Amino acid sequence: MLVPLKWLKEYVKIDVPVEQLAHRLTMTGTKVEGITRLGEGISNVVVGRILEIRPHPNADKLVVCVVDVGKCKLQIVTGAPNVKEGQLVPVALDGATLPGGYRITTTSLRGVESCGMLCSGQELGLTDEDYPGAEVDGILILQEEYPLGMDIREALGLDDHVLEFEITSNRPDCLSVIGIAREASVALNSSFIPPHIEVKPGVGDVNAEAKVLVEDPYLCPRYCARVVKDVKVGPSPRWMQRRLASAGVRPINNIVDITNYVMLEMGQPMHAFDLDKVAGRTIVVRRAREGEKLVTLDDKERLLSSDMLVIADVEKPIGLAGVMGGANTEITDGTKNILLESALFDRGSIRKTAKALGIRSEASLRFEKGLDIHAVRVALDRAAQLIQELGAGTVVEGVIDVCHGSLEKRILEIPWKRVNGLLGLNLSADEMADILNRLEFKVEIKGEYMRIEVPSFRQDIEGVADIAEEVARIYGYNNIPMTLMEGTVSRGRKTRRQKLMDRVKDVLVGTGLYEVVTYSFTSPRVYESLGITDPQLIPKTVRILNPLGEDQSIMRTTLIPSLLEVLSRNRNRGIERCQIFEIGPAFLPKSLPLEDLPEEKPLLTIAEYGPDIDYYDLKGKVEVLLNELGLLAEAEFVPHVHPTFHPGKTALVKLGGKETGILGEIHPKVAENYQLEERVLVAELELDALLDSAKEERRFRPLPKYPAVERDLALVVKKEVLAAQVESCIRELGGQLLEKVELFDVYEGAQIPEGYKSMAYSLSYRASDRTLTDEEVNSLHDNIVKGLEQKLGARLR
């Protein structure tokens, strides 16, 4: 909402600088977003008249003008093609400044002295909305008479400030100059000067000129109309155009400008119909018929549906109620008689219609927030008054007022101490009443209660909390003393899960991984990029109805593509090593179409590339994590084939036999889809499976008292035999006394038969209650060797 300060000052006495006004308004709840000084940067530019134009002796494209600026006559050279003798123009005098920091001085142009400059609209920072003709190529030609030498800012109405307000949706009354003026009067403790509205007696009788039928009183609680005859359509006066332009509304013609002016001033949207084009001279307020069409003022044909309210005549729709007028009854230069509409429409209906048709008009923005039923009539009179004052037409006597809504005053009974209770204040009832009175509430104190009559423009006030806010904002939020809650002492603590999460992240960071944060929606094409072509393998996804783009239209079911994109971005930027993880949910619909919320299954995903990164590096990281969670002993890594991964370097991660994730090298073709040439390692684990089974309890085990006995074991086995098989076999046979098994070398090549490999283990035996004898160890060790031979066909090397 843009409000020119001068306009505001008509309705409230303001003695403070504009910055202070803005601050006071902001601190009482009417937030000023910005202050614009019109004509900023313009100085020493005055109105002048071109007395004489002579050719330039040395240049064809320049002319020499003699300009009267009141005090004196100046010789000024210009190249503008549109100057004529007798015109009034803006003249930048010697030493003048223009917007953008330009400075004008007397100078010589091709040998002829020029004591200033004639200005174009653009040079003054103006647009056509500020002044008609401001954007033409050439000098700005003033269209009205002004005293010569007058400051151009004054002449053009640029000696003003425009305040920009952020008006919240609960205060549609402040979408008006009067509403802001009311707030300003309270904020400054100054006086509010309501507009004096008086319509002079008109001619004839409105009921003889037009009729209004409201067929849907629920959607239109009040409809008021006046008729104006013998309208002279033309431009509105400069001051009105100036104010509209400053408030961000384009001036059109006097009739339309008056309706817009009243809307800006009073907050009540209005509309003017060309009455001679209204069939039957009858306004019918009704729901649109399904499939009915209307060309709106913006020349777009709108297809209507039966839940939209239209203004119609006896034949056809002529306007979208509260949203936009119809082109068929638009005010034109030839319009003779008009019907002025001021009405109240149901907020929900207006909003639905505007949304459905994609129109956001100044009118609909106000209606959908809820307006004052009383203001409907007042605004209509204000418009009639302006028509009379501007001589734009002859107002017909009388108002058609179809009112089905309640005009009754709203009364609240509030236990006033509760206001103190909510705010943490200790105000007396009188102090509260005083504040409320200033806000035009009428208050009666009845013991513990306050009887409050809510002003009709305050649709937002419903109960004690709203009254508390009114009191608080005028009393001053910053005057409420700060306290810390009394009452039950609570202990702040993290849940087991939250603590474990911290631990997981801590471990991952400790293994060299950076945490990343990526978008949780993605493209439906990611599965293709991941090499998943089998439709059976493509998961069901949660789709966004109105995504920003196809690329961001589904909720992700895996974090792998997001992380690959991060790797790819880093790689493209020449980063040699990128090791990352993210924890975030996968969104898994229980059924499609979605009838219930999807499962949000948190995943822990790790991805990395770098000079020394391979499968075992990532597996090591996962093992460190599992160990920290007490899960390493029960973890299994089972060879696995998945289209996203390298067929020979991928494992399913199982915990207690249950599948909980995947770990492996990304398939080169998939890596290529992400412009990654190096080996990329990825693991994705179901976080809940880790956290739920984590064993955080730690028990002390006494340190060994007796020495361990070490034995090495070098085996030759078939290549397909897995380390996990060998180890579990060794452990099974070794029993309690086998303390440690460590694979320290794997070798294929010379001295090892084709299809075989050598695996060297270091075994460590220890008993907790005695020193093991050689005989004991030897017999155990031999047993293991025999077992390996039998079960895995292993030979000692």
Place this chain on the structure above:
Amino acid sequence: MAVGPAGFNPLSLREVSFPTETKMGGTTWLIKPSSHAWAKAFSIYDDIDERREPWMKAELEQIRREAEQALARINNLQDLSSFRVEYLGKKGKLTQILRGMGNLPAEERPQIGQLANQIRAYLEEEIEKKRKVLEEEALNQRLRDEVIDVTMPGRRHYRGKLHPLNIVLNEIKDIFLGMGFEIAEGPEVEWDYYNFEALNIPKNHPARDTQDTFYITENILLRTHTSPTQIRVMERQKPPIKIIVPGRVYRSDAVDATHSPIFHQVEGLVIDRNITMGDLKGVLDVFAKEMFGPQTRTQFRPHHFPFTEPSAEMDVSCTTCGGKGCRVCSYTGWIEILGAGMVHPKVLKHGGIDPEKYSGFAFGMGLDRITNLKYGIDDIRLLFENDIRFLEQF
């Protein structure tokens, strides 16, 4: 040289061959078997000549002089070790003389024995002194040899980092945990009811405009704020309630330096008997001072949120200029960081809490904005790009 068990071992004596050449300090000493000391030591000469006794004394003195000179010339531990063997070892010069004492007349033995022992003790002491000096020198030499370039880069151990959003979130969590809050969570895909209706934002309410919403179905959406969790917590927990709710939220904003369709909020909710707006201010002021430093000031401005009444926005004194006015705070001295208010009675009712008995306050802040403010990050997109060179800065 291996040292065998102490005691006389005739076998080992017989194995001794001479003459023996011993190198000492570069000088070769030829020890003749005919010399009296040897004769005595090896006891192979049965005919002890009594008159040789004074000669033996002189011999001892001679050994001592020789030894002193030799010792003075020794400059490494290895030579020192050989020296010790030569004089004091089992077959050393002095030892042999002492062995030969058995052939001396009984009355002379103490005299010669004492002298020999004195010399032995003396040499032991000197050797020990010398050894310390040499060891000290050897250590110093080693230390000199081991000098390295301490300015060379260390061997790199990789440690990652948390994302800045979570570093800041952890700080926020700590502050509120310290004030007795717990941490709650809620789903990102949410019912329209929890996201809007229960929060006093009915269908077709203009307040929905300020939160452009991604819809999944007519009734399911991507939550536009963390506030729905307020209702979820109220439904399952009786007051007192003191929670913060960090989480990811979605709004269909196009991406630019200050907008992202995905961002993060931290919601707060306190409900109990007699909770006031003063408490709201107090708690948030503590938060601001903990978060941005004790010099931070706060100011509260009236605002409107459908789910709180009264509602407020909180500004903190500019974290860059301290309130004097700069580019960061648009020369106002203040930076808006959160919205807050007293929980709307309708919202309490929707959560199944009687607004006549209980009151509460709620607040919500943008984690991304606070993170950017704290680190001076000027573009929200950086948070989601995850350039390692960005992540490693925090």
